Every structure is written in C-alpha cells, then in structure tokens.
Amino acid sequence: MVNVVIMQHAGPDDYASGHAAIAAAQALVDSGAKVLQVFFYGPGVLYSSHYLQFPSGVKNLQQQWLEFATTQHTPLVVCSTVANQYGIEPNVPPSGSLAAGFSSGGLTEFMEALSKADTLLQFQPGLQHSCQHSCRQETVAVRELLQRNSKTAKDITNDASSDAYDAALLFEFNHSPWQAISRHGLDMLLMAVSLDIPCQAIYNNAALSQLVVPTEQNGYDPLKKIAMLNNVFDFTEFYSPASDMVAAGNQQYRVPLQEASAEQIAQMQASAKHHIIF
Amino acid sequence: MIEFNGVQYATDQYEYLADFDAWNPELAAHIASLENIELTPAHWEVVNFVRNFYQEYDTSPAMRVLVKAVAKSLGEDKGNSRYLYTLFPKGPAKQATRIAGLPKPAKCI
Structure with missing residues (x-):
C-alpha cells in the first residue's frame, strides 16, 4: 500500500488549493492508498479554527476534511506554534478555538509521518505557479502516484519498512x-x-x-x-x-x-x- | 509580571521576561529562586550560554537545539540531557531560558 502525507499550506480562502487537496486525498484512498496525516502549516492552520466559516455557495472544506478524517482514520495535525500566530488557541471551546477533530501538534509529528510516507503532496497558495498551473501540477502528481501505485506497490512497501529517519x-x-x-x-x-x-x-x-x-x-x-x-x-x-x-x-x-x-x-x-x- | 527589589518587570503569559534587555544577574538569581534553583557557576555557564545564543540567532533554544549547541561550545560532557537536567530538573530549555531572560522556546523547534 502506498502511504501518503498531505501538507496544506494554503489558507482556507484559497479555494482552488483547498479543493485540489481534498480531491487528491479522495482520489488516493479510492485507489487504495493510505493518507497517514494531513498537516496544516502556514496560513493553512486556519482550517482548524472553530470559528471558520465558508460563504454560502462555497463547499465547506473544513467539514470535508473532518469527514475524510473520520472515515479514513487520518489525523488532521495543526502546527500549534503557527496556529497561535493566527489566533488559534489549541483547545476546543470554551477554553480555546480549535475545531473538534483537529489535533494540535507540530513539526515533530509531521516529520515522523513523513518518515513513514512514500509520497508528500503539498498544497501551496499560488507559489511560483499561477493557480491553474499548480492545480494542474497536483493532478499530474496524483495521476503519476496512482500509476506508480499499481505498478510497484510491493517495492514501495519494502522501501517504507526501513529505518524511521532515513528519508532524504x-x-x-x-x-x-x-x-x-x-x-x-x-x-x-x-x-x-x-x-x-x-x-x-x-x-x-x-x-x-x-x-x-x-x-x-x-x-x-x-x-x-x-x-x-x-x-x-x-x-x-x-x-x-x-x-x-x-x-x-x-x-x-x-x-x-x-x-x-x-x-x-x-x-x-x-x-x-x-x-x-x- | 515579576516584582523584584521594588521594580516591576513585564513578562509574557508564561512568566518569561518580556524585555531581554531588562535582565540583570540579580534578577536572574531571583527568577532562579522562583524555580527553586540556586545558581552555581555551572548554572551560570548555561545561562550565559543561552543569552549569547539568543543574541546570535534571535531564537530561544528548545531542548534538542540546546543539547547540540552546548555540546558544540562547552563540550560533550555538558552537552547532554543528563547533565543539563541535573542543573535544571524541570526542563533545561524551559528553566535556563526563563532565568536568562529569554522568551519561552517554541514547542516545535
């Protein structure tokens, strides 16, 4: 089985990146891959806000991640240091503002998941590509990954069983x-x-x-x-x-x-x- | 807020000194006493080390970084968690940085 980690670095108002990430996650599990962790970093930490709302007419991406996490048993890990900077207090209300279903963590958890993963899919705001370009890129990445999955799943599993931090x-x-x-x-x-x-x-x-x-x-x-x-x-x-x-x-x-x-x-x-x- | 010798020192929500430059050695000894630590030359070596570290890298060292950096500067016999824990039993990074007037180290790094 192919193990994947997803990093959502774009914020929740970056719809294109958000949709691409959810679609990629779904396509992966449909093909038999396992998403080990979704890591929210940078402005992406705002996905974990209890007070996050999506305008009517826009798909509620937070809700979609929560449903994905429940059905796939995938932890939604939020970098707590960055989250603090975005006003998220890492407890559920009333003591904090973290949405139930997200877990407050950090780079250590992310690195640990990455060490067990065959592939990282990263979803950024625009970055150096135009949005259309980067979305297309991610689609290509998922397609390649799925092809790799069908061809060499066995080899990849063997690779993944080696030492924890051997990832370059x-x-x-x-x-x-x-x-x-x-x-x-x-x-x-x-x-x-x-x-x-x-x-x-x-x-x-x-x-x-x-x-x-x-x-x-x-x-x-x-x-x-x-x-x-x-x-x-x-x-x-x-x-x-x-x-x-x-x-x-x-x-x-x-x-x-x-x-x-x-x-x-x-x-x-x-x-x-x-x-x-x- | 830490009050010492009639002066009020602003702190963050975790009682770490808000202003690096407001620090002085007497205040350090007072913060250490709040941590139930009596400063010996061995403690001072680490406290001074983290103050220099902060000036150089603008970052408050968390445990992994502290161990590595101390080992590099002061030698392997001091740059290990056993030695540092004997000096600062409740967490070397947490306690040494507080005594040295640094911000609280980030959880992540």
Missing part, C-alpha cells in the same frame, strides 16, 4: 527573507536537520537573498537563525543554481553555499525521497 528531504526555497513562508520553510528545515534527517536545500532566485549577510541598514533580520544550520548542526548542503548566483553578482553569504548546475539540481530532485517547496 530536498527543500526548495523561492521567496525573499521578508515573507513568512520563508521562515516556515526554515523552521521545517531546522527541525529536519536537528532530527538528523539527511537534507539538501536549494535556494532559487529571490530566495538567494535569504543567505546574503545582512547589512546594518536592513535592520530587522527575520532569518537570523539560519546560521544555526551550519554553526550548531554542521549542515553544509546549501545549493543555488549557477545562473542565479551569477545574476546575484558578488555577494557575501552567511552559510557555505555551493553552486549547482541544472543537471545537478535535476538529479537532486529525482533522487530525494520527498521534495518540499517553500
């Missing part, structure tokens, strides 16, 4: 340090590295500025902790496409950044067990 995670960052998504991604990378999970991190385009040594006039540095990766955990797997590094000019980076060719990046993408995009 490839993180890809696309945004400037000023966007919350960059911090969410960094927190996840830090968690993975602190759990000794072999990781690689690719910084594309605007994300390269996350690694540039900040100057005094930049003032607040939202990603100061990025230096922990190398200084505390000896993590050195920072990569950037050669073309982006040339475009960025002569910069001083705060981590040991390596230049990677398009072929090398394609190879990393193909060989990583899970590919996570922020």
Whole structure:
C-alpha cells in the first residue's frame, strides 16, 4: 500500500488549493492508498479554527476534511506554534478555538509521518505557479502516484519498512527573507536537520537573498537563525543554481553555499525521497 | 509580571521576561529562586550560554537545539540531557531560558 502525507499550506480562502487537496486525498484512498496525516502549516492552520466559516455557495472544506478524517482514520495535525500566530488557541471551546477533530501538534509529528510516507503532496497558495498551473501540477502528481501505485506497490512497501529517519528531504526555497513562508520553510528545515534527517536545500532566485549577510541598514533580520544550520548542526548542503548566483553578482553569504548546475539540481530532485517547496 | 527589589518587570503569559534587555544577574538569581534553583557557576555557564545564543540567532533554544549547541561550545560532557537536567530538573530549555531572560522556546523547534 502506498502511504501518503498531505501538507496544506494554503489558507482556507484559497479555494482552488483547498479543493485540489481534498480531491487528491479522495482520489488516493479510492485507489487504495493510505493518507497517514494531513498537516496544516502556514496560513493553512486556519482550517482548524472553530470559528471558520465558508460563504454560502462555497463547499465547506473544513467539514470535508473532518469527514475524510473520520472515515479514513487520518489525523488532521495543526502546527500549534503557527496556529497561535493566527489566533488559534489549541483547545476546543470554551477554553480555546480549535475545531473538534483537529489535533494540535507540530513539526515533530509531521516529520515522523513523513518518515513513514512514500509520497508528500503539498498544497501551496499560488507559489511560483499561477493557480491553474499548480492545480494542474497536483493532478499530474496524483495521476503519476496512482500509476506508480499499481505498478510497484510491493517495492514501495519494502522501501517504507526501513529505518524511521532515513528519508532524504530536498527543500526548495523561492521567496525573499521578508515573507513568512520563508521562515516556515526554515523552521521545517531546522527541525529536519536537528532530527538528523539527511537534507539538501536549494535556494532559487529571490530566495538567494535569504543567505546574503545582512547589512546594518536592513535592520530587522527575520532569518537570523539560519546560521544555526551550519554553526550548531554542521549542515553544509546549501545549493543555488549557477545562473542565479551569477545574476546575484558578488555577494557575501552567511552559510557555505555551493553552486549547482541544472543537471545537478535535476538529479537532486529525482533522487530525494520527498521534495518540499517553500 | 515579576516584582523584584521594588521594580516591576513585564513578562509574557508564561512568566518569561518580556524585555531581554531588562535582565540583570540579580534578577536572574531571583527568577532562579522562583524555580527553586540556586545558581552555581555551572548554572551560570548555561545561562550565559543561552543569552549569547539568543543574541546570535534571535531564537530561544528548545531542548534538542540546546543539547547540540552546548555540546558544540562547552563540550560533550555538558552537552547532554543528563547533565543539563541535573542543573535544571524541570526542563533545561524551559528553566535556563526563563532565568536568562529569554522568551519561552517554541514547542516545535
């Protein structure tokens, strides 16, 4: 059986992403796959609000996740640290504002589920694609996964039975340090590295500025902790496409950044067990 | 709110100091006494360590990070949970950061 983890990173008012995620989850279980966990991260934590409402005429995606969770015995895990930032107190009312059926957790639970999963499906707001594009992409991903399921379910099951944290995670960052998504991604990378999970991190385009040594006039540095990766955990797997590094000019980076060719990046993408995009 | 020597220090809802810069060593000893800890040089080493850590990385270290970072800076004999728990029995990350005037470490990281 193929085991899948779904990460919902887009908020509940991002209907396209929300519909795509539910549809993918349903298609997977219909084909005999198991959804081990749905993890709500970033603005996606708002799915767990007791006070969430959908306008009439729009499908209640929260209700759909709750029904899915009940029938499939799939935990709906919400990152409690991010949820706090979105005003969700991780208890059901009256003491909190968490909707019954969601469980307050964090990156540790997510990493644990990921270690048992064959595939991660990630649903983001727009990200670098237009919405239509990303929805189509997810559909393709599900279709490929289903095909893989029918062909090699046995091999995949064998793979999954190996050690807990042997998953190699490839993180890809696309945004400037000023966007919350960059911090969410960094927190996840830090968690993975602190759990000794072999990781690689690719910084594309605007994300390269996350690694540039900040100057005094930049003032607040939202990603100061990025230096922990190398200084505390000896993590050195920072990569950037050669073309982006040339475009960025002569910069001083705060981590040991390596230049990677398009072929090398394609190879990393193909060989990583899970590919996570922020 | 922590009151000490006639001064009121603002705190967060978990009684962690709100302002990193309002901290001083006497206040640290007072917060430690609220935690039933008498500060020895061994405690001070960790308290000073987490203060420097916070200044460098702008983050309050949770347990896994604390162990790793202490091991790296102060050696393996101190960077392990057994040693740190003997100093801070109710949770080294929780207690050391509070005494050092740091925010409460995030649950996740």
